[in-house]
Each structure stands twice: as C-alpha cells, then as structure tokens.
Amino acid sequence: MNSTGSMNRALRAGLSLFGLLGAATLGFFAWQSFYPVSAAAGWSVQTVHRDVPKAASLMPLPDGSLMVSQELNDAKGSIVRIHPDGTREVVVANLSKPDGMFATHGGWVFSQETGNAPVSFLKDGVVTELFRGENVQGLWVEGDDLYAIEDRKENGRLMRYRWSDQSLTVMRDQLNEGESIARCTDGRMLYTEKKKGVIRELTDDHSDPVVVAGLNKPTFLMCDERGLWVNEDSTHRARLLLIDRQGRQQTILSFLKAPQSIVRIGDGTYLLAEGGRDRVLKLVSQPLTLASDGVKH
Template sequence: MTTRTRERRSRHDRRRSAKRARRLRLIGLGIALGLFAGLVYGIRWPMHLHRHWHITETIPLSRPNSLALDDDGALRYVTQATIPGALVRLTDTRPKLVFGDFGEPDGLLVEDRILTVSEAEDDGRVMAYNRDTARLRVLARMQRPEGLLRRPDGSLVVAQNVPEGRLWVLRDDAEPAVLVEGLNKPESLCNLPDGRIGIAESGRGRIVAYGPQGLEVLADDLDNIDRLACPADGSLWAVISRVRSGRLVHIVDGRHRTIARHLRQPQGIVLLPDGSLYLAESRANRVLRLAPRD
C-alpha cells in the first residue's frame, strides 16, 4: 500500500469517525430533549383527578396496554405494547412472561384456561393461548383486529379497526362471518346490560350500540376514543387515548364527566365490583388503580 493510499484511507476514516460522532451527539441530544420535554410536561401539566377520586395503587410496568382479571377477580394479565409485544402475568414479585414475540397487542380476554389476544397489525392474528398446555392457536387473520368480546352464545366478536371497519363473529369449526359493517375504525367492545354490543367507534369519536334494531348512538364528542367499559348500571366508561393529553371519561345519562385528565396515552381499563377500576397509562409505564373517595 502506497503512502498516498494510506493517507486517503486515513482521511476517509477520520471523516467517517467524525460523522459517527456527530450522529451519536445528535441522538444523545434528541434523547435529552425528549426527557426534558417529558419532565417539563409532567411539571406543568400533571395528571389531574376528579376531586371525588384518588389513586390507591400504582403498578410499574413497561408500556401496559390491555388488562384482564383472573378467575379470582384480581388483576393478573396485562399485554405490553413493547417491541416485540408480550403478555405477562402479574405476581407478587415481578411480571412473569406468558408468551411474547408477537406484534402490537390490543384486545385481551381471559376465560377459564384460555387467554385470547388480538394483534393490531395489517395481517394481524387473533390468538388463543392454553395456559395448561402452553399451546398457541391462531383463530383468524385479518387487517387490524383489535377489540374482543365473548357473547352469551359462546361466539367471539372481533372489531376490525379500519375506516370501513366490521365486526366479525368467530365460532369453532366455522369460517369468520360479518356481524356489522360500515363502521369507522371500531376499537373496543363491551356487552351492554340490555344485551346489545357497545362499540367504541374511534373514526367518528362516538359510542354506538348494536342490537336487533341496528345501530344507535349512545354518546359522541369523544375524539380519540380507544377503550370502552360498560358496567351493569348502564353508564359508560371511555378512555380517550392521546400521548400527553389523554382522559378517562364517565358518561351517565348522556352527560360526560372527566375523572382523569393529562394522562399519557391511557389504554386498557377494567372495572372492579367495589366501584374502583384499573387503568393502563402506557406512556407513563404504569397501571393505576383509581377509586371513588368515601
């Protein structure tokens, strides 16, 4: 190798090292700015709870998404919107991985020994995991399956979160069938006390009910609605999922009451018999238990 060639290579190596160093400095600066912005946001706009509610428990967990109670009524299972996605079981010491290595999770059902999870991807799966055998079975594939709901007849309803969204019915030994079509990005589902299906239709910012008479609007003005919970008293709980300005809304007789605001991308919600609830605050990396004050 000639002296001139060595000099050219040396100059090339120095330029490449300088570029790499600048890139690393920019990445470090971006991370620092992001952390600083998050700190400033948290200080200026902290989470605000309605005066009649308070936090009774905080569970640290990376990117919690959907929540489910176990047979004993305790919060046991949580999906995580990490990369890759994961389903974990909460224990007294630390979360225990049930299964992972899948795309972005969304819906979650726990029934007897079967855990059902939907994968919010373009070619997403609806998966059933048997806790006893550790067997994972794919029930269906479709574009962006999200909300899951078990109906009294045993069928499984899946919400397809696309602009021309549908509700699909899955039954054992049968092809998926369309139950409802013409929805705009349906996400979460729930069984209403009167037997109809409650649907969080995020594309139109509203909650609708589907039954024998078709669709009926129950509540609107809910931009970015993501999750839905329907207690036996006929009220509605809506999770408005925004990265830094999420809200938890309770709707009674058509009147909206914000229970929590300035949430950092709230996601899953599950109601408890004592009137309290668990809420996944994904970007804050925690699950909160909220309860009404005595």
C-alpha cells in the first residue's frame, strides 16, 4: 500500500514538473513572439502597416504608395500596393513565395522562392517570364544586367540575366543559402550565405572574400552612406545591424521576428518588412540635440 502510494505521489510530481516545464516553454516562446522591438539610442521605430502576411520585399513608389511582396506558399502569395490612404490593391496574385522585387525598365522584376519558379517582369499589368531558377530570392539590377541568387542548401547559384539578348550566365554555384545581393556605395557587390553566417564580395577573380562573418542568418542587404544594413532572418530575437565603413557593427533594432528587406524612403527614414509578425515598420533617425551643458544627446 505504501509502495503504491509512493509511486502515485512520484507520478503526480513528475506530471506536475512536466506541466510546469511545458508552461515555461510556451511562456518563453510567447515572450519571444510578443516582446516589443527595441531601437538603439538615436533611433525610433513604429508600425506603419499591419496584417501584411509574410511581408518580404518593399518598394516605395513616387506617389507615396508601397509595393509589398507577401511571401505565402502554394499560390497564396501576392504582390500588393498599399496606397497612401491605406487602401490595398492586389497587383499580382496566385504566386508561390514571392520574395525579391526590383524596379527596372519601367516596371518591376520579382522572384518566387520555390522550386523551378520563374523570375518575372511586370509592366503595365502584364507579367512576362524571364527565366527560371530554384528558390530564387534576392534580385539586383544594373543597366542591362539582372542578378538573381538562389536560397538553396549547398547547391545555390548566383546568376546574371542580360536584358539585351536574354542570355543567362551562372556566375557562382555551390552556394549555401544565398539570400541577397546588393551593390554598395563604395562599388563592392556583396551577397549573403545565410547558413554560413557570412557576407561575401563578388570579385572578378572569383575569390569572393568574406567581408563579414559570425552573423546569425544574414538575409537582405542594403547600402547607403551610413554603411551596410543587414537583417537577420531568425524567428526569435533577430536584429537589424548597421556596419560602417570601418567595419564597426551596431545593433539598430533588437527582438525582431524574421525581418526581411529594408529600404530607405527619406533622409534618416527607412521601412523594414517584419515577415514574422506580418507588418511593416518605420525606422527614423532622431536628430541630436545640444543640451545647455554643450553635450549632444
């Protein structure tokens, strides 16, 4: 009788402990999901658009509206236009994981991050297939050249498409989760390998040196006179980083959830797609003020 009672008490204690551990785990993930985004000193952040499912690439337009790719799978994805008054217009529907976007040639090119999907050109409401790739994510256009990078494990490619003759050249292969490619203001063309946590420079001799290492799932890149902006494609405690010309790294935003692209919309103002929370954030640089003691705050 005593033995049976002891076993029952032990079983109840074990179940209670298991329940507590489960509750703690759920609480931890809830905290991760809902903990507010934190901005570094000198910056402020606010939500400007909510309910934007899997927001990925952003493209501001001259009239103040915003093109957003909604990276849903199984033909549920789309590219939408959010007008200045907040109304939304579906520009392209029935896409599978639409991701990269780039304005060029009087229209927009966009990718779909799924198997053997086309990179397409949208102009005047007409969508034209340019070429196909496997899980194409990042895009970059310079004149006659359209660069595209594949987010594939170990077998990813970086490709160049020529508008003039529709030729497609594989520039690099065997990449490990390449996600973004961008030209910086200093002339360097950089691309990410998310799995390896590195950013490389695309060079003529194919050496492609690592320029930044030790990152946590680096995804979209953007350069301006402040330096290199890097988003971390992590679902918990992701960051937006700014790396200056001297290589100094600063965390501008913390506690993001799967952030994607960042674009500049004005002097000291940026938009950021936070796909993990289905929203678009606005990041603003706060001007320094001179206190009576002569110290900048």
